[in-house]
Amino acid sequence: MKTQHLRQDKTCLNCGHEVPDRYCGHCGQENVDTKESFGHLVSHFFQDITHYDSKLLLTLKYLFFYPGRVTKEYISGRRQTFVNPIRLYVLRLSSSSCSRR
Numbered sequence: 001m002k003t004q005h006l007r008q009d010k011t012c013l014n015c016g017h018e019v020p021d022r023y024c025g026h027c028g029q030e031n032v033d034t035k036e037s038f039g040h041l042v043s044h045f046f047q048d049i050t051h052y053d054s055k056l057l058l059t060l061k062y063l064f065f066y067p068g069r070v071t072k073e074y075i076s077g078r079r080q081t082f083v084n085p086i087r088l089y090v091l092r093l094s095s096s097s098c099s100r101r
């Protein structure tokens, strides 16, 4: 898998702590540029289908009970906690197409 470029800023976008290396020692978020290529999204899409973790449940919980908060947090750079919105949308489309059969 192609790796993303490291950010020049060494401040974690998720928690604000200093990130001396690739990953934040406090929250675990990767300190990389947040723009993703289409190929990167496709590879993550297949990973998301086969690998579920607590991010999906937490994202769904916030979407149901605190609409808008996920968007605000994601745009401000706090992305470690939530599923990528495009991947969530594609997962939703694939689950609805499977349920119609």
Ligand SMILES: [Zn+2]
Binding pocket: 012, 013, 014, 015, 016, 017, 024, 025, 026, 027, 028, 029
């Ligand atoms: Zn952090």
